[in-house]
Amino acid sequence: MRPLFLIPLLAALLALPAHARQVVTDPSLPRALPAEGPVSVEWTDPAQFSDLRFSSNRWEAQQGNWVTQLAQHLQQRAAARLPDGQRMDVTITDIQRAGRYEPGRSINFDHVRVMREIYPPRMTLNVRITDADGTVLAEGERQLSDMGYLQHSSPINNDNLRYEKRMIDDWLRRELPTAPRT
Structure with missing residues (x-):
């Protein structure tokens, strides 16, 4: 008679929206954003x-x-900062999101990402920036990290990817500084 308690649990899991069951490792999912504007983003x-x-x-x-x-955020923010006529192609080769699932926690916390200073967000990107003529202006691997991600966090922002997005924004400010005002 014990297995009867599994029936409502299975029904609840099947009733979840399709996006809640999406897994990033699904080989049928695209590995690039649609080509829109001057910034293309793909990932391994x-x-x-x-x-x-x-x-x-x-x-x-x-x-x-x-x-x-994260790829959409990078594409949108880079497009807003990229000077007219330039193009940026980015390949994301690694992501380590902020925090970790710590083993040994009780069964109630095995699905909780624990935020500690020793678990900063990190990304590795291959970047290529060209001008309107196709001349390469910048190219190479970029390793992003935010070692102090907890020190400048906002209690108001409840985006699960807020630390990674801020790290991307900080990198873009360095990589694509705005043109000086005249």
Whole structure:
């Protein structure tokens, strides 16, 4: 008679919206954003990202569409900063989101990402910036990290990717400084 309690649980899981069950490692998902504007963003296999390879809760870490969300944020913010006529091509090769799933926590906390200073967000990108003629202005690997991500956090922002997005914004301010005002 004990297995009867599983029926409502399975029904609840099947009733979840489709996006809640999306996994970033699904090989049928695209690995690039649609080409729009001057910034293209693609990514390598998320199953090889540090966030999944070194996670103590791989199942929880691969849930959602966080890779696409970060790529969209990068594309939108870079397009707003890129000077007219220039193009930026970015390939995301690694992501380690802020925080970790810590082993040994009680069963009630095995799905909770714990934020500590020793778990900063990190990203590795391959970047190529060209001008209107196709001349390469900048090219190479960029390793992003925010070691003080908890020191300048906002209690108002409840975006699950706020630390990673702020790290991207900080890098873009350095990589694409705004033109001096005249």
